[in-house]
Amino acid sequence: MDENDIRIKKLGGGSLLIAWQLRDKNVLIVGGGEVASQRIESILTADAHITVLSPQKGLHPRTQRFIELRKDRITYYDRPYSGPEELDSMDMVLTALDDNELSRSIVELSRERRIPVNAADIPDLCDFYFGAQIRDGPLQIMISTNGNGPRMASIIKTRLQKGLSGLEGEAIIKVGQLRNKLKEREPGVGGQIGRDRMKWMSGLCNQWEMEDFTLLDEAMMEKVLDEGWEQDGRVPKVEEIGIRTSRKSTSGSFGQPSNYNVFKRVENASSIAIAPTTFAFVAGAAVASLVLIRFLKR
């Protein structure tokens, strides 16, 4: 039994992290406090229609603001939850209530109807948990500690953000545009053509720095296809396309998913290192001079 087998034997103890699709689906949020406002933000991100049930006096200012600004997506009722008929035609139910008993009853009714449900602060009742999130356009990152403290998730989020250049979302958009242009030239779903397109796009993503893609304009994208896909599916170098990169080193890291931030850090470290080098040269000169002068004086 090798290392991988041991890993397989041990798999478990986690959740299934997924990107749930809610475009134009109906989501019920019972409650209007701070947690409800966080839920509204997450659900708006996913383009759903939201129904909020909460007496006006229970509304957090942020919930209030969401309701005012997003009338296109949020239907607000100034009243408490009234009964099972509230669940009709809902695709997801979220409770954010202080009343645990009411939460439990809403969860049970949702389960009976097989509607995915989350009850804030009652993890054992939840079909799913929320986590800390990073969003950059089409890029979404979720950090879950599997119920071991939202504070830790938030600290790890900060740590992860430091490792990102902030250009990833833009790069993903440009890669998507390039893929669409490729599909226009070579239409067809699945099969060999689908595999060929995917293979070529993967090669490009592997060999270019992610940030190179952000510099592509329409004309450059056509050039990538002309000089790459049309030439037996080779991967053109960024220099051929006329992209001016800010990359300092093309050796070694080229073809690796290396990190612009890392370069930046090392560059900073090198520039700090110039001072000691100059100092060492001067020190070496001074010491040698002193020794020689002393020696020759004898």
Added chain:
Amino acid sequence: MDENDIRIKKLGGGSLLIAWQLRDKNVLIVGGGEVASQRIESILTADAHITVLSPQKGLHPRTQRFIELRKDRITYYDRPYSGPEELDSMDMVLTALDDNELSRSIVELSRERRIPVNAADIPDLCDFYFGAQIRDGPLQIMISTNGNGPRMASIIKTRLQKGLSGLEGEAIIKVGQLRNKLKEREPGVGGQIGRDRMKWMSGLCNQWEMEDFTLLDEAMMEKVLDEGWEQDGRVPKVEEIGIRTSRKSTSGSFGQPSNYNVFKRVENASSIAIAPTTFAFVAGAAVASLVLIRFLKR
């Protein structure tokens, strides 16, 4: 309308990233190829019971290995999908088939039964998408590009991994143990005591380096509670607890969720910088010696 309002107006275009709970639930996987093997790994992580339907000849070696090693969780049938009765008592359905028509029909039947369903390679049929994942004990991170290419998600995953120290999972476990010890001393669910506990734990997580927690043993945890929680809920310094940290600098970064890796990188950069410094010293000595000798020779 301020900046935040503009942000609220623009929210949309994404998915709802969630941690789905599958402990002891039933998941059907139709297909046995490479994609199916990836699905099995994700589902095993979430402690579900898996039924795999696929003729033996369609099994990828990794799928085969999972079936052999995890008989405790996987029930395998050496035959193709036979009809709607396969969906009975299932809590989730995943198809990983080349046959798009069959996939579509399984998706439709699952929808009718309100069973969450994912069909590989047919995004418009999916209730949810998968993404690239990082796992470190209780810590799970998911990277979704919202269908804009799995290759980009995988590159970003590598980038994020560089920003992690690899000790985050262990730190989360220790924080969880400390929280449990606190709950033993101060039992009770919700209300003021719940808020007080959460506030104290958050203060601790904010003021300590995450890696400090990994060094806590049982006795130290009791000391944290004695010197912290029991003393009007103050946050004790790591030095008081007797933790020997590897932290080089306690100024500035203390209290910030700073990154051990950053320290490590700078340290590496400095050690590389020793060579040029030594070289500069020797060079300085040599140049000065030559100049002096020439000068004195005259």
